[in-house]
Amino acid sequence: MSSNFNHASFIWSAADLLRGTYKQHQYGDIILPFTVLSRLDAVLAPTKQAVLEATKGLDPDVDPSPGMLRAKAGHTYSFSNRSNHDLKSLQGDPDNLEQNLRDYVNSFSSNVRDIFEKYKFEDTIVDLAQNDLLLQILQHFAKVDLHPKAVDNEKMGHIFEELIRKFAEASNETAGEHFTPREVVKLMVSILLANEEDLMTPGIVRDVYDPTAGTGGMLSVADDEIKAMNGSAQVNLLGQELNGASYAICKADMVVKGQPIDNIVNGDTLMNPAFKNRTFHYGLSNPPFGVNWQKQREAVTSEHEIAGFDGRFGAGLPRVSDGSMLFLMHLISKLREPSDSSGGGKGAIVLNGSPLFTGGAGSGESNIRKWILDNDYLETIVGLPTDMFYNTGISTYVWILNKDKPAERRNKVQLIDATEMFVKMRKSVGSKRKELSDDHIVEITKLYEQFEESDVSKIFDVTDFMYRTITLERPMKRNYGFTPERIERAMAAKPVTKLDEDAQGRLLEVLEAAGVDAGGELSFSRTEFQKQLMAAANGKGVALKPALVKMLVDELSEHDDDGELLTKAGRPVADAALRDTENVPWNEDIDEYLEREVKPFVPDAWIDESKSREGAEIQFTRHFYNYVPPRSLEEIDADLDEVLGRIRARLEQVKA
Template sequence: MASSLNYSQFIWNVADVLRGTYKQHQYGDIILPFTVLYRLDAVLEPTKDAVLTAISGYDADAEVPLAMLRSRAKHEYSFYNSSKHTLSSIKGDADTLEQNLRSYINSFSPNVRDIFEKYKFEDTIAELAEHDLLFQVVQHYSKINLHPDNVSNEEMGNIFEELIRKFAEASNETAGEHFTPREVIELMVTLLLTDEEDLMRPNITRDVYDPTAGTGGMLSVADEKIKKFNDTAQVNLLGQEINPASYAICKADMVVKGQAIENIALGNTLTNPAFENRTFHYGLSNPPFGVDWKGAKATVEAEHKIAGFTGRFGAGLPRVSDGSLLFLQHLISKLREPSSGAKQGVADTGGRGAIVLNGSPLFTGGAGSGESNIRKWVLDNDYLEAIIGLPTDMFYNTGISTYIWMLNKSKKVERRNKVQLIDATEMFEKMRKSVGSKRKRLSEDHIKEIAQLFKAFESADDKRSKVFAREEFMYRTITVERPLRQNFAFTQERVEILLASRDLAKLKLDDTVASALRAALEQRVVEAGGVVETDRLEFEKQLREVFDSAGAIVKPAALKKLADELSARDETADPVVKAGKPVADSTLRDTENVPWDEDIHEYLEREVKPFVPDAWIDESKTKEGAEIPFTRHFYEYVPPRSLEEIDRDLNEVLGRIRERLEGLGK
């Protein structure tokens, strides 16, 4: 039997027929749906006659009950085709090929017809026919046998994955939008399955979920690896994808693998999540990097405000420019809680997740921001197990730094309340030929090495792996206040500021009173002779006398504001006091980030008061925060070279230049 690689190469060779008429990046839009079509035709072949007999009494466009097909036609699938034709019979008449192929496509049950609609496959058929290529393509496919007896579901899945990979590479300018590099997925799944104690139980069931499924690569790799661990495992793959073309590829891949066809949903995970009442053993996701969520804003904000922590976004909302942390919260909400679904005295462990994010979710947003609140919620609930920093230039559509967040709802005892950081940024091999922005890849040895670091945890004697108490990523932001110190004076400059102020304009003085007030103030400037007053109450009394002499009526609250217009900050003055407490000077206000395990008042005494003895903390403004400064924890200071060493090198270079010039002169 030919290998799956040989099958995929043979199928891809239909590109020889397409070349010249179609561009390379268009091949997959033809090859992938045709491959699905021929697989489904082969799968349905054994029960074809029985199904046609069973549905003979139904209208052509009626949806046939699957329960009836299963009982009458011994039909085991969740889809069917009601056409009297097969692809073999259609091929026999070139003149009616286009018409019959269209009819055959439209005879699938709605759940499969949906795949071909998203592929816009009828347009493809029409275009191939227009260029006299349809018969050649059908002839090419008729030379392979994709019947399950000849190609198992596992082999068919491998074939389709290889075709998806070829398609992604052929259209590398957009591949990263729906395609995660295979080795990155391999690493994520490997880490998910590390120390999964129950995985070897016979006939175990595992549900794997991807809320940003793309073309289904993560689901496929998870399926493959779980079955390598335990070939008796029943693996259910479920996902949701917003892009119709990627959705069609993913759904088709799941169908050819024998997965339940309803397990792949089309739609926006943030606004219209599928599988609302389900949670999963494993969650995998590579959400779009740095993409805004303006379109989902109304729905997401409503869920945040109304549902709170009973919904997905109770912890907080990030800024609208980047929805990464919304996907993180969603993924956590879909992981099983510990001991859910216990059967026969064996309790299931909590769900595990792996999500790829850029650097922004690690640190963007200060204490009290949506991003910080989300990070703190993740840490408070002890969901975060590890973060792995990947090399740059790993993805097809971006060269930025990326990180894998490992999530776990039932950590082992030794991992509880701790977070492991693994620096894998220097673990890569350069690719001979870049694909889009992807210039580096992880080798199998790199994946094994990272997995070993992850498994070793605290025992890892390696600078690339560090373990922290979760509190080390938390802090409190305190607001440090200093007293307002002012002096007051009747000077020409300050009086002009007062006369032009909004506070004075609010009194709405008539022209006569306003003129009298100006004259009284200017007279007071002369009398005061620039003398400064530091007693606020005394100065307000003097200012009251000025207003009274001009016949201007002013209330006490307004008088205080008018006095401020005649003030200046004065470090030698006594603090301004209100209700027995010093008034804070907003221009001197500062903030300090205090480590979580430190008393804020002790911090103030040690770090602030030696420099500003009159400072105090406004505890009403204290905020809790969390950030994960990944790079800082692996930064190693390299001192600059000495001046002597630099001079020596420069003199050596200059010496070589002189020798060269002298040689040219000869």
């Protein structure tokens, strides 16, 4: 991997030329499009002259047909450049460099010009020329060979992502930008393609989709792996990306691969999803972690409320502070249904720990998890080591989704603990300090394929992750008294503090007089206690409104297991202060749970079924927890004696 980042380091060193003239946050807007331009120029070099010969006399404003170029020039790409220049020849005429470079970029076919328009590249060329830097930048990029024979697509993906990471660091733009390491992508693809016997069919067609495509790394790896399994397979790569720079790089890579130009779309997947009427064989995604979706809230909420389950978000909405579960639901919606001729789709998505357990029963997150489990979409979750990503060290998980599980996996979920499967990198890259080896990828994929229980592989019924939250009520039993503490509490209540000082003073006199009359005795009758209060008020000539009387009686009372039972319509009144909740496993009867787990401790408790909620959570770590008992006191004492002995020996040496 180091050689890949050496390429990136050299390219990024163009910043030394820009320093002083441009600010750090501007470097990437210059370096990234020049990198794309250099890549495309290198790709086109072998057929450059043949294309020029084939396009002589054709309308310069009309893109030549890829089919015609393939037949006449042996040109295998869906894009071309009809300029007589290339990046090397441009340097031979420094006096006209600005105009010639602009003409060169505008001589690309329209499907590529869009890439440079995203970067506002013409403005960059003009600005560099005005600062006498254009020739120097061009000469810098001429020193690096980005031809596919020297730098294959996988290496180029590493280079692009490292450049964007450096750009993000220079711009202080790190939140939510977590590029997916290639070995993680390979693991995701390896699991997706495992047990896919149909992939060996000659000429088979497979669609791969990434709604958060980034620079296209996931699509590229999927393409390479499928074609390695079946060289005759036709792989269609489709994706959507919000960030303009990443989109431009992804599109450039896909165009080089010969993919149709409309397969990569720039836009917001949550607000304006591409490929609305299309589903896919495979879906891959690494959505941004913990990113606020307030900007998309109106559109997403509208789809949830109006379209319901006919849209993407019928199951529920997560909290606005983290939209990762929106991408999870979106990806599920884009996987083929089992009724399709080629079977149901499979997906793999990288998420942090939050979607596993955030949100209690009845919350949006819990409802989404339960919907996924109810529909049996979740096949496997792989827990990855920490420190795997460039810009975050948090725990991450790969969710494997399948809309057409094999019989033995139906209504089952496999958890694979790969948190200890890693090798430490010799040199960290950002927050990335660990990586998966090829052997680890093979091992994890085998665990998935074998679908067996082990120390690092656990298999559960989908209902094992479901539960019911029941609300336990207890009857309100009270005693009443005019103690100093209770009087102080009553006088601090909001309705009392709103009274003027004179009214508050008279009320205090009433309560203190009632306390004297009661002689410090507690009452176990609300009716009798209220009579005592009213008698004291009448004795002081103070009129109390009914609402104030009720509030005072409540504040002057406390719970007492032996106190008066309050009822309403013949039924006990629930004491909100004693209310509690319990999570009951899905397959357990709640009444039996009440009798076994609650009644022995609080015999008067009951369940308010109107408040019961259904929930789902996946406590991944808990299922792989191994209890390690603490060391014995004898072992600890022995260690202490050994340490003290060494200290004493050294002290003796000092004294000597």
